[in-house]
Amino acid sequence: MIQPLPPGRARLTGPYQLLGLLGAGGMGEVFLARPAAGPPALVALKTVRPDLDLDDGFRVRFRREIAAAEAVRSPHTAALVGGDASARLPWLATEYVPGPSLAEAVARGGPLPEPVVRALGAGLALALADMHAVRVLHRDLKPGNVLLGPDGPKVIDFGIAQAFDATQLTRTGVVVGSPGYISPEHVNGSRALVPASDVFCLGAVLAFAATGRGPFDDSDMAAVIFRISRGEAELSRVPPALRPLIEACLRTDPAARPTPARLADLLLPERPAPGAFPWTAAVRGQLAAHAAAADACARAVAP
Structure with a gap:
């Protein structure tokens, strides 16, 4: 940890x-x-x-x-x-x-129930709306870049993916982002990215949260890219009420995807009260473990 x-x-x-x-x-x-x-x-x-x-x-x-x-x-x-x-x-x-990443939480506790996925997705959509309002694209939204905090999800690495991520390259013919969580526009390079590209990535993240697998998972990277470019997402295990919303995010045409603000409204019409985020007991246990580990680490090192 x-x-x-x-x-x-x-x-x-x-x-x-x-x-x-x-x-x-x-x-x-x-x-x-x-x-x-x-x-x-x-x-x-x-x-x-x-x-x-x-x-x-x-x-x-x-x-x-x-x-x-x-x-x-x-x-x-x-x-x-x-x-x-x-x-x-x-x-x-x-x-x-002080909490696990979404990737860690699902790996340790399994997929999240639909109400939690909805609340998670609404928070992430609002994060994208706030980024896009100041003309910042995330470019690499994936389960590892979502931290689960006590009061809800927090997106990390926004705006710094280009500087740090070794998968970000500006040379011709190289993909920006992380395999399985990139949009069709990512395949065409960083100059093709638009705000709706982040929405596509969010759709893939929500599919992972709900099922434990990304919608384009495949052992062959070429197959992943092909499936993304064709919109061939595997969503059979997504709860039926969530599936149309995730499908809308994963449309191949960026203009056909919902805006982040619209997606937040569709996922969660009524916002939860501050501090009342509906994490599962398993996630709350991981939150407590992360907080305790950080506190112990800080106490062990002399100022």
């Missing part, structure tokens, strides 16, 4: 003290951290791996993505706290969400 810091890793990054490792990918690492001075609010601090050589193009792109992420203000996203593209190792910090 939270691992000890890698051997030899510096204990400070920017103004933050690193407490433990939350995760790592091909280019970046994510740490639990807190300010070295000031209020001890926990953050998720993302930085590039120290063994990578960074060119000027990366820093320019990273700076642009920090600015984009800073523009988003939404209760349904993990808020940007700070970042520095000019540091020896560029970094950015967002609020720490």
Whole structure:
């Protein structure tokens, strides 16, 4: 859940003290951290791996993505706290969400019941609406980029996918995003992406939440791309009342998909009261475990 810091890793990054490792990918690492001075609010601090050589193009792109992420203000996203593209190792910090990713929650507890999927989907749709209102596209909405917090889902990595994600490439012929959770427009490259592209990805995420499998899952990447381009989603296990909404998100024509605001209304006409998110008992147990682990990690590291 939270691992000890890698051997030899510096204990400070920017103004933050690193407490433990939350995760790592091909280019970046994510740490639990807190300010070295000031209020001890926990953050998720993302930085590039120290063994990578960074060119000027990366820093320019990273700076642009920090600015984009800073523009988003939404209760349904993990808020940007700070970042520095000019540091020896560029970094950015967002609020720490003490909960599992959607991918982890479903892997450990199974698919979510329909009422929870509806509430989850409405929150994610509102997150997209807030992003799109300030002209930010997520580009890589997937179960691993959705954190389940005590008061509802939080989208992470919005606006920074281009800077960090090794699957994001601007060269001709390379796909932006994550296999199984990309739109037909993704296949045509980043210049083809529109707000409705994020809606397509959201439809795939909701299918995963409801069934435990992505609608385009296949062991062959070429088959995944083919099925996405043809709109051949496997939705037979989606609850009948949810299926038309997910099918609408997965239409091959971007103009035929619902807007995020419309989708939120269709999924959940009546918004739940603040703080009353209807997580299952299994998810609430995971939330408690994540919060306890973060608290123990913070207590174990001297300020």
